[in-house]
Amino acid sequence: MKILVPVKRVIDYNVKARVKADGSGVDLANVKMSMNPFDEIAVEEAVRLKEAGVATEVVAVSCGVAACQETLRTAMAIGADRGILVETDVELQPLAVAKLLKAVADREAPALVILGKQAIDDDANQTGQMLAALKGWPQATFASKVALADEGGQPRATVTREIDGGLETIAISLPAVVTTDLRLNEPRYATLPNIMKAKKKPLDTVKPAELGVDVAPRLATLKVAEPPARSAGVRVADVAQLVDKLKNEAKVL
Amino acid sequence: MATLVLAEHDNQTLRAATLNTVSAAARIGGDIHVLVAGSNAAAVAQAAARVAGVARVLVADAPHLDAQLAENVAALVKELAPNYSHVFAPATSAGKNVLPRVAALLDVAQISDIVAVDSADTFVRPIYAGNALATVKSVDPIKVVTVRTTAFEAAAAEGGSAAVEAVATGTDAGQSSLVGREITRSARPELGAAKIIVSGGRGLGSGENYRALLEPLADKLDAALGASRAAVDAGYVPNDYQVGQTGKIVAPQLYVAIGISGAIQHLAGMKDSRVIVAINKDPEAPIFQVADYGLVGDLFEVVPELAGALG
Numbered sequence: 215m216k217i218l219v220p221v222k223r224v225i226d227y228n229v230k231a232r233v234k235a236d237g238s239g240v241d242l243a244n245v246k247m248s249m250n251p252f253d254e255i256a257v258e259e260a261v262r263l264k265e266a267g268v269a270t271e272v273v274a275v276s277c278g279v280a281a282c283q284e285t286l287r288t289a290m291a292i293g294a295d296r297g298i299l300v301e302t303d304v305e306l307q308p309l310a311v312a313k314l315l316k317a318v319a320d321r322e323a324p325a326l327v328i329l330g331k332q333a334i335d336d337d338a339n340q341t342g343q344m345l346a347a348l349k350g351w352p353q354a355t356f357a358s359k360v361a362l363a364d365e366g367g368q369p370r371a372t373v374t375r376e377i378d379g380g381l382e383t384i385a386i387s388l389p390a391v392v393t394t395d396l397r398l399n400e401p402r403y404a405t406l407p408n409i410m411k412a413k414k415k416p417l418d419t420v421k422p423a424e425l426g427v428d429v430a431p432r433l434a435t436l437k438v439a440e441p442p443a444r445s446a447g448v449r450v451a452d453v454a455q456l457v458d459k460l461k462n463e464a465k466v467l
Numbered sequence: 468m469a470t471l472v473l474a475e476h477d478n479q480t481l482r483a484a485t486l487n488t489v490s491a492a493a494r495i496g497g498d499i500h501v502l503v504a505g506s507n508a509a510a511v512a513q514a515a516a517r518v519a520g521v522a523r524v525l526v527a528d529a530p531h532l533d534a535q536l537a538e539n540v541a542a543l544v545k546e547l548a549p550n551y552s553h554v555f556a557p558a559t560s561a562g563k564n565v566l567p568r569v570a571a572l573l574d575v576a577q578i579s580d581i582v583a584v585d586s587a588d589t590f591v592r593p594i595y596a597g598n599a600l601a602t603v604k605s606v607d608p609i610k611v612v613t614v615r616t617t618a619f620e621a622a623a624a625e626g627g628s629a630a631v632e633a634v635a636t637g638t639d640a641g642q643s644s645l646v647g648r649e650i651t652r653s654a655r656p657e658l659g660a661a662k663i664i665v666s667g668g669r670g671l672g673s674g675e676n677y678r679a680l681l682e683p684l685a686d687k688l689d690a691a692l693g694a695s696r697a698a699v700d701a702g703y704v705p706n707d708y709q710v711g712q713t714g715k716i717v718a719p720q721l722y723v724a725i726g727i728s729g730a731i732q733h734l735a736g737m738k739d740s741r742v743i744v745a746i747n748k749d750p751e752a753p754i755f756q757v758a759d760y761g762l763v764g765d766l767f768e769v770v771p772e773l774a775g776a777l778g
Binding site: 225227228229230231232233240307308309312334335336337338339340341342343344345346347348351352353354355356372375376377378379380381382383384385386387390396397432433434435436437438439440441444446447448449450452453454456457459460464466467 | 534536537538541559560561563564565566567568569570571572574575576577578579580589593594595596597598599600601602603604605606607640641642643644645646647648649650657659660663688705706707709720721731732738739741742743744755756757758759760761762763764769772773776777
C-alpha cells in the first residue's frame, strides 16, 4: 500500500510572525522556515505504518517555491522514500493545493493520503477535506489514532478523531484522506545518518501546468494588519487586591 | 441574496455556536436560512425556528445523516448551496470538518474562521495564530465561510418564528460510518467555549500539583482547565488541555495563567481573552506583558489563597 504525505514549508513555530509595514503581508525574509508541525506528525504516522509492514511506500509531496525541497528532504530524513515537488512561485491557496494534490494522487494512486489538519501560517484547515471532496474519497479529519485493516479484500481504516469535547471513532473505506491532530504521535528527530541518506533519495519536480491545474487565487488579500495590541496591565500587590480588581474594575467575577 | 447557516447540534439540542454564526450571517444583510441535517432532529429544528433573525429552517432528516458524517452532509449542502449567496458554519470541529468539503464540491474557496464581516464579499480572519489579521475579498459566486464564534455575539435564542420545511436528504455515500463517541463527561465547561479558563504551566512542577492547586480554583470559578505546551510536554495533563498556536485557541472573559512563562506559541492561543491574570514568581516572565493584572508570587501560596478568597 502506498501512502502520500503532503508537507508544507511554513514559518518555524517558534518564530513570531511580523506584519510588513506596508500591510501587504507577513515578513518572511530571513525568517527560519520549517515543516508544518502537523505535517511532521503525518510523515511520522506514514513511516510508522511502513515500519509496521502495513505500507510499502511513503511518498512526500510539497507544493510551492523551490525551497520546499528542504521540507521534502526533512520528510525523507524521517523516513519517506521519495519526494515530489510541485514547483511554483504563485501564492497557493488551499483549493489550488487540493487540486494539485488531486492531480498527483491521480498519478500515484495511493491508498491513503495523510496530511496535517492545518498549516500554522494561513491556519485554513481546508486542504485535506478539499482533496477528499475532489477525489470523491471519504475523510477522517483531526485524527488521534489510525488503524488499518483488510476485511475480506476490503481495506478500511478505523480512525479516532478529536472533536470538541471528546473523541469520535469512525470507519472509512480506502482510498481515503486522513488529517492529523497533535495527539496522533510524537515525531522522531531525524538522525544525522538519516539526513545524509535523505539527500540521495529521489526527488522529482513538476509544474502546475504539467498537471493541468489552474492555481489562480480565489481570494484577494486586501490588507494584513497587526491585531490590536494589549495595553500594559498593572501589578497587584496581593490576592485581596486581585479579587477586588476582578470584581469591581474588570467585572468578570 | 440569502445565507444558509449549517446548524451545530447533536440531534437533540441546538448548540450555542449556531447562535453566534447566525449573528455573523446577519451582517451580510440578506435572509437567513438554517439547515438542520440529522436524524430525529425535530426538536433542533423547532429550536432553530425560534432563533431571532432566522427566516426559514430547512430540515434534512434521515438515518444516514444521524452521525453527520462529512461525506453525507457535504453532498446535501452542495445541492442546496446554489440557492444561496453565502454558506456559513461555526468554526467548530464539526463545521471545520464539513465546510471545506462543501467548498471544494462547489469549486469555490473557503474563508476560514472569520472574526469580522466587512461587506458581503470581504471578511477579516486571523492568520499566523492571530499574530496578523488578513482582510480578504472573495471573487467566487458563493461565499463559503466558517465563523470564529468568540468574535460574534450570540443571536437571541427566542423571539423568532421561522417556517420549518423538509428538504430532500440525499443518499448515503456508504464510505464512512460512526463506530462510537467518547464525549468527555466533565462538570466543567469545555475549553473552547468557557467564559473563564484556569490554565497551568511548568511552574506547577507536577501533574499532582496541577490537579491539587488548579482544580479547587476552577471549581470556584466554574472554569475550564487549560495548560501550556510546556506542561503538556512534561506530562502533567493530556494534550487536549493545550492552549496555544498548535493547541486550542481561546478567548474567554477571564484567563488565569498560573506558572506559565508566556512563550510565543502560548500567547498566540490566549491573547484575545478579555481579561488576563498572570500569577508567576518571575517578575520578568513575558506573560506579564499581556496580563491585565499581574501578581508576582509563589503560586503554591497564592493559588490556594485565591481559591479561598473566592469562597
